[in-house]
Amino acid sequence: MWRSILSAQFIVRGGARWSIGAGTSIPILSEPWLLNGECIDGNIVGAHHVCNITIDNLMVPNEKRSNETVVRLVFCADLPNKIMSTPLIAHVQPDRLIWKAERHGKYYVKSGYRLCVEELIDSSHLHLPGSWSGIWNLKVPPKVRNLVWRMCKGCLRTRVRLQDIGVHCPTQCVSGASGYEDLAHLIFDCPSAMQV
Numbered sequence: 722m723w724r725s726i727l728s729a730q731f732i733v734r735g736g737a738r739w740s741i742g743a744g745t746s747i748p749i750l751s752e753p754w755l756l757n758g759e760c761i762d763g764n765i766v767g768a769h770h771v772c773n774i775t776i777d778n779l780m781v782p783n784e785k786r787s788n789e790t791v792v793r794l795v796f797c798a799d800l801p802n803k804i805m806s807t808p809l810i811a812h813v814q815p816d817r818l819i820w821k822a823e824r825h826g827k828y829y830v831k832s833g834y835r836l837c838v839e840e841l842i843d844s845s846h847l848h849l850p851g852s853w854s855g856i857w858n859l860k861v862p863p864k865v866r867n868l869v870w871r872m873c874k875g876c877l878r879t880r881v882r883l884q885d886i887g888v889h890c891p892t893q894c895v896s897g898a899s900g901y902e903d904l905a906h907l908i909f910d911c912p913s914a915m916q917v
Contacts, residue, residue: 736828736836738821741809744777746816756807758821761800771795785809872904879903 738758739747747754749771750763763772779795781788786809793801819826822836856870871877880892880902894902896913907914 736820736822736833737818740813740817740819740826741776741807742814742816744780744816745775747776749774749776749779753821754807755803759803761796765800766797767795779804780809785811872908875904877904877907879907 736758737753739752739754741747741754749761750768751760753760754776755761762768779787779792787805787807789801789805792804796804820828820832822832823829851873853870853873856866856873859866859869875882880890880895882903883890884892892901894900894906894911896911900906900910902911
């Protein structure tokens with residue numbers, strides 16, 4: 722169990738960001754404190770000037786706002802705009818890590834899963850273009866919707882598909898009809914399947 726928790730800590734780190742209180746415990750570089758949990762990279766020009774400095778040095782003393790003059794002197798390009806748009810909420814007193822995927826900052830497994838699928842792990846190869854919700858809105862029994870969805874996604878376990886995923890089996894149709902047992906054959910050509 723501990724091994725699985727430790728191997729998933731990159732998800733929690735990827736979804737955490739700082740809620741800025743006094744700013745005394747948050748380093749300027751390499752910590753997720755900007756608006757969307759972004760970090761200021763330690764390889765930026767002039768990084769050696771702000772190394773080991775906390776973000777309270779970018780704030781107006783005794784006020785809960787960024788010092789625009791200092792920010793624009795220290796950073797260049799688009800970083801000053803990102804820093805100035807990062808909220809400094811008056812009622813937040815201590816610096817603390819919060820969960821960026823939820824408005825109130827608390828972690829939920831559901832939002833952790835969503836963050837993992839949408840942001841941290843490249844799942845673009847799993848998304849096929851098209852209106853998939855149309856299949857689920859069909860007025861047919863659920864097993865028919867599931868079959869149509871599986872056909873469209875190409876995940877029916879035909880013999881050709883089994884070969885593609887590494888299962889060693891013949892690719893000829895199991896009913897003895899001539900042809901490879903792929904989706905097109907199974908749905909349109911196979912006499913046994915047509916009878917069913």
